[in-house]
Amino acid sequence: MKSFILLGLKLKKVGTINLKQDAIEVSEALRLFDVGAYLGYIIGWIDRDDSINLPIDEPPDGYLTIVGNWLEEHPEKSHGHSSDCVFWALEEAFGLKK
DSSP states (O other), X not given: OEEEEEETTEEEEEEEEEEOSSOEXXXXXXXXXXXXXXXXXXXXXXXXXXXXXXXXXXXXXXXXXXXXXXXXXXXXXXXXXXXXXHHHHHHXXXXXXX
């Protein structure tokens, strides 16, 4: 899974992570703090948003994968504000509430 960390107001790719049921394997370039910051930012954003049609049963690492993949697929937009990037990724994946 692609992983990004917050640097100021930007998300920056720093390595890869593999989330498993009972363990997190972390590459040399990525510290556990970075994973927590990345996850915390996205989950915090999700908690305050009410415009995206988010599934109730999506595991937290699923959102990390969605946002990470979106950033990889849209490098031209990855320099935008972090909250915009999260919104665009989740909107593309799940759509807006009607």
